[in-house]
Amino acid sequence: MTDTSPHILVVDDHRDIRETLARYLIKNGMRATTAENAAQARKTLKAAAIDLVVLDIMMPGEDGLSLCRHLVETGSMPVILLTAMADDTDRVIGLEIGADDYVTKPFNPRELLARIKAVLRRTSLAPKERDPISQDMLYFDGWALNVSRRELADPDGQEVDLSSGEFQLLCAFLKRPKMVLNRDQLMDLTTGRSPAMFDRSIDNQVSRLRRKIEADPKDPKLIKTVWGGGYMFTADVKEAAG
Amino acid sequence: MTDTSPHILVVDDHRDIRETLARYLIKNGMRATTAENAAQARKTLKAAAIDLVVLDIMMPGEDGLSLCRHLVETGSMPVILLTAMADDTDRVIGLEIGADDYVTKPFNPRELLARIKAVLRRTSLAPKERDPISQDMLYFDGWALNVSRRELADPDGQEVDLSSGEFQLLCAFLKRPKMVLNRDQLMDLTTGRSPAMFDRSIDNQVSRLRRKIEADPKDPKLIKTVWGGGYMFTADVKEAAG
DNA sequence: CGGGTTTGTAACAAACTGTATCGACAGGCG
DNA sequence: CGCCTGTCGATACAGTTTGTTACAAACCCG
Numbered sequence: 001m002t003d004t005s006p007h008i009l010v011v012d013d014h015r016d017i018r019e020t021l022a023r024y025l026i027k028n029g030m031r032a033t034t035a036e037n038a039a040q041a042r043k044t045l046k047a048a049a050i051d052l053v054v055l056d057i058m059m060p061g062e063d064g065l066s067l068c069r070h071l072v073e074t075g076s077m078p079v080i081l082l083t084a085m086a087d088d089t090d091r092v093i094g095l096e097i098g099a100d101d102y103v104t105k106p107f108n109p110r111e112l113l114a115r116i117k118a119v120l121r122r123t124s125l126a127p128k129e130r131d132p133i134s135q136d137m138l139y140f141d142g143w144a145l146n147v148s149r150r151e152l153a154d155p156d157g158q159e160v161d162l163s164s165g166e167f168q169l170l171c172a173f174l175k176r177p178k179m180v181l182n183r184d185q186l187m188d189l190t191t192g193r194s195p196a197m198f199d200r201s202i203d204n205q206v207s208r209l210r211r212k213i214e215a216d217p218k219d220p221k222l223i224k225t226v227w228g229g230g231y232m233f234t235a236d237v238k239e240a241a242g
Numbered sequence: 243m244t245d246t247s248p249h250i251l252v253v254d255d256h257r258d259i260r261e262t263l264a265r266y267l268i269k270n271g272m273r274a275t276t277a278e279n280a281a282q283a284r285k286t287l288k289a290a291a292i293d294l295v296v297l298d299i300m301m302p303g304e305d306g307l308s309l310c311r312h313l314v315e316t317g318s319m320p321v322i323l324l325t326a327m328a329d330d331t332d333r334v335i336g337l338e339i340g341a342d343d344y345v346t347k348p349f350n351p352r353e354l355l356a357r358i359k360a361v362l363r364r365t366s367l368a369p370k371e372r373d374p375i376s377q378d379m380l381y382f383d384g385w386a387l388n389v390s391r392r393e394l395a396d397p398d399g400q401e402v403d404l405s406s407g408e409f410q411l412l413c414a415f416l417k418r419p420k421m422v423l424n425r426d427q428l429m430d431l432t433t434g435r436s437p438a439m440f441d442r443s444i445d446n447q448v449s450r451l452r453r454k455i456e457a458d459p460k461d462p463k464l465i466k467t468v469w470g471g472g473y474m475f476t477a478d479v480k481e482a483a484g
Numbered sequence: 485c486g487g488g489t490t491t492g493t494a495a496c497a498a499a500c501t502g503t504a505t506c507g508a509c510a511g512g513c514g
Numbered sequence: 515c516g517c518c519t520g521t522c523g524a525t526a527c528a529g530t531t532t533g534t535t536a537c538a539a540a541c542c543c544g
Contacts, residue, residue: 121427150434163531164406185363192392200491201533207493208532218492225491227541405500442522443502449523450501460523469510470521 006051006120007031011041011067012082013059017105021054024109025116038067045077052120054112056082056105068099078119082107138174141222141235143213145174152213165190166209169202173223173233182230206231248293248362249273253283253309254324255301263296266351267358280309287319294358298324298347310341320361324349380416383464383477385455387412394455407432408451411444415465415475424472448473 008025012018013036022032033048035041037059044050053071057064064081071077081102100119103112138145142155150167152160162170172181172189183202187193190205210217224232250267254260255278264274275290277283279301286292295313299306306323313319323344342361345354380387384397392409394402404412414423414431425444429435432447452459466474 117426118430121430148434165532184359188360188363192390199533200535203491204493204533207491210492228490407501441502442504445522446502446524452523467522 005029005031006116007033007049008116009033009035009041009044009048009050009053011035011038011053011059011064012056013037014056017056021109021112025113028113030116038064041067045071050077052078052080052116052123054080054082054116058083072099078123080112080115080119137240138171139238139240140174140177140233145170147171154213160212162212163208165205166212169205169209170213173231174237177233177235177237180226180229180232186230247272248358249275249291250358251275251277251283251286251290251292251295253277253280253295253301253306254298255279256298259298263351263354267355270355272358280306283309287313292319294320294322294362296322296324296354296358300325314341320365322354322357322361379482380413381480381482382416382419382475387416389413396455402454404454405450407447408454411447411451412455415473416479419475419477419479422468422471422474428472 008022008030010018010021010025010032011034012021015036018034018036022034025032033044033050035044041053041055045053055064055068057068068079068081071079078100081099083102083104100122101115103115136147138147144153145151146153150162152162152167152170154160168190169186172186175189181189183199186202187199190202206223207217210220210223214220214222222233222235224234226232250264250272252260252263252267252274253276254263257278260276260278264276267274275286275292277286283295283297287295297306297310299310310321310323313321320342323341325344325346342364343357345357378389380389386395387393388395392404394404394409394412396402410432411428414428417431423431425441428444429441432444448465449459452462452465456462456464464475464477466476468474
């Protein structure tokens with residue numbers, strides 16, 4: 001699918017995981033090398049032309065995190081992290097130090113393959129032409145929004161589907177928390193279109209969004225209605241750029 | 243609709259146009275003052291607290307363009323240009339010197355009102371919080387794409403409707419002209435999602451886009467198919483940031 | 485408390501987009 | 515040259531998304 005088959009380095013201390021994954025990658029037209037700890041990985045990185053590293057951050061000995069940090073800081077080596085469980089702290093740390101993506105164990109090999117392809121795809125585009133990847137996370141009231149992946153996770157880590165419009169509306173709110181936004185402004189921030197005369201579409205989107213993120217849509221805590229003024233997002237928002 | 247009604251200065255040498263427009267604006271809850279030439283406009287700007295200027299660039303005496311240039315360069319006074327006819331050169335010049343928007347005569351007052359509101363809306367957001375307005379135009383083979391407005395105009399100046407997906411696909415092509423993009427890359431550049439296994443959705447979008455922008459969709463000149471590789475946009479692309 | 489305005493949301497319709505399918509066509513190979 | 519295989523174009527169709535409409539409820543204000 002790519003011109004020359006990409007070479008992936010799989011770093012994990014579980015033998016079966018790394019071997020199985022390597023075989024799967026090879027079966028799908030890629031080259032794969034494995035390493036069982038950070039030291040071994042460093043050697044391989046010097047010896048071979050690796051295109052991307054898949055790395056478990058929880059390993060004995062030198063921590064995977066520090067290796068990842070090293071890779072990210074030194075060069076432009078793409079890194080995909082494996083994190084045990086959907087543990088929020090790990091996830092956050094991984095993205096904050098600049099990993100290109102992460103996958104939680106136990107992972108679906110097909111999904112990991114897709115993410116590997118996606119990262120290679122992005123890095124294969126000339127840096128000048130590449131879009132700035134705003135791999136940033138936004139947190140509010142226990143929720144986590146991965147902007148680049150367009151994924152929203154509730155406080156329990158459960159994923160919640162958002163339509164395109166709902167996602168844009170939520171982004172608009174999160175970028176301007178605690179600020180009253182009238183319907184025209186929201187229209188501008190989401191669709192960019194000029195609002196029609198008697199346009200209730202924003203109201204509808206707000207209603208639909210509330211149904212998904214409010215504990216009790218009848219008594220909204222996050223998206224407050226400002227009578228005669230518009231809407232306001234009231235929760236604190238914390239952001240973490242990738 | 244806004245806290246304090248905005249004050250608009252209408253500058254046009256046609257008496258009926260400026261009077262009618264001023265009345266219309268007042269009827270819709272705004273304040274309006276008129277001026278029939280650039281000199282008069284300058285006086286009014288010094289005397290009153292104007293929020294936005296609607297300016298005809300084709301006026302006898304001091305040219306509207308130079309006044310516009312002055313306003314844009316000195317302060318943060320929003321300007322909406324009135325341009326006679328859908329004349330491409332005028333349109334380009336107006337945006338290049340940094341006008342916030344333009345409307346072509348003969349114009350629909352409702353549309354102008356909507357654009358005034360839109361510009362005020364944007365400038366009312368705190369500068370720090372404001373999104374960078376990428377008021378940029380992309381030109382290719384006689385076509386003009388206004389990215390911020392999401393409007394596409396064909397070589398005759400006729401507007402062509404694009405769906406959200408078609409617009410994103412076209413943007414992806416225009417940002418990377420003369421470059422073969424495979425389906426995975428295009429998927430990444432448009433929806434951002436991981437592509438499904440046997441996904442023909444990109445093919446469909448390409449087909450739909452071709453129907454709209456190719457003179458003969460059966461024999462595409464702009465979006466070439468690269469057999470086994472993907473698609474490539476072949477025309478020259480010129481961009482103009484606003 | 486009554487009238488007018490604004491908001492919530494259910495129901496509907498239109499538009500958009502992905503999937504499935506078939507036929508056409510390019511390339512590989514004998 | 516002719517067949518075969520993988521890829522592409524086009525159509526039809528279905529699921530989702532989204533704007534409009536309508537009506538009830540909430541709200542402000544006198």
